[in-house]
Amino acid sequence: MIDVLVVGGGPAGLATAIHAALAGLEAVVVEPRTSPVDKACGEGVMPGGVDALRALGVGPAGHALRGIRYVDGRRRAEAAFRGGTGLGIRRTVLHAALHERARELGVRIVAGKAGDVRQGPDRVTAAGLTARWLVAADGLHSPVRRGLGLDLPGRSPGRYGLRRHYRCAPWTDFVEVHWSADGEAYVTPVGDELVGVAVLSRSRRGYDDHLAGFPALRAALDGPHASSVRGAGPLRQRVRRRVAGRVLLVGDAAGYVDALTGEGIALALAGAAAAVRCLAAGRPADYEAAWQRLTRRHRMLTGALLSFSGSPRAAGLVVPAAARMPAAFAAAVHLLQ
Known part of the structure; x- marks a missing residue:
């Protein structure tokens, strides 16, 4: 019998399968898409995430990131990472590297979808496969999570993200977060001649309309579009719990606050x-508490920043406050590592 059946072959699912293989467990990944898989993503990996990739035996090429900079027109605040660098990397490059590593370790990757999940003692x-445990890493709108009745209704208007790449030389080795009254724009250098720009907002409109709210940034993007x-x-995404019988939820499927702090990949x-450690120890129920511990800081900090971004007047105070209190801003950036 398979030890761990992983539903979803994105970074969270592939990382789960790699950890399982390294722990001596047989892992099989079910994924309908072919590698490499692209998706809307800020594409910045925090230093802790870079360390986690190294622990998996994965070291993809990308653009070194030294820290985070907040920008509001002419005002700015920045803080360097302590004791390490982050990585700006195309989502497709990251996925391909994880996919290759999983294959090297003998992980079987099967084309398909989970369908109905049935559990026994x-x-x-x-997906026609039987295992001791199932890890659902099938994304933000996880069908497995929904099928198990683990979704909770949202409490506030939803935020949406859009991303596009530009073929131009990066002007910084920081992740830049540009603030406006209507949302944020995240600039991540991901190559020598490639910059990714993601916009986040509660307002649903076209990418170019969003970018018009950041005139200085738009002027700096002097290269052609490099992606759609x-x-x-x-x-x-609110979730009742992350363990349901023999099913564990990992990555975005486990619940998501917002992309505002750029920690998605590192948290996944x-x-x-954590999920594989609990399974290997024969204590799957411990995963819920482990997930709560490892995401607590992220949930608190992201929730606090979201309370500012939800108000145009408050959003205008974020960068001036960070500039006036550089030590506090540096401490917050340090927490993100």
Whole structure:
């Protein structure tokens, strides 16, 4: 019998399968899309996420990131990462590297969808496969999570993200977060001649309309488009719990607050490691508490920043406050690592 059946072959699912293989467990991934898989993503990996990739034996090429900079017109505040660098990397490059590593370790990747999930006392079945445990890493709008009745209704208007790449030389090795009254724009250098720009907002309109709210940024993007616009949302996903019998939820499927702090990949990798540790120890129920611990800081900080972004007047105070209190801003950036 398969030890761990992973539904979803994105970074969270592949990281889960790699951790399982490294722990001596047989892992099979079910994924309908062919590699590499692209999606709307800020494409910045925090230093902790870079360390987590190294622990998996994955070291993809990208653009080194030294810190985070907040920008509001001419005002700015910045803080460097302490003791390490982040990584700006195309989502497709990251996915391909994780996919290759999983294959190297003997992980079987099957084309398909989970379909109905059926559980017994000592097994779980999905996609025509039977395993001791199932890890659902099938994304923000996880069909497995919904099928198990683990979704909770949202409490506030949803936020949406759109991303496009520009073929131009990066002007910084920081992740830049440009603030406006209507949302934020995230600039991530992902190559020597490639910059990704993601916009987040509660307002649903076209990418160019959003970018018009950041005239200085738009003027700096002097190269041609290098990708089509990809979108995701609503970002906020509330979940009853992350363990349901023999099923564990990992990555975005486990619940999501917002992309505002850019920790999505790092948290997905940390969640994958925690889930496999619990399974390997024969204590799957411990995963819920482990997930709560490893995401607590992110949930608190992101929730606080969201309370500002939800008000045009408050959003205008974020960058001036960060500039006036550089030590506090640096401490917040340090927490993101």
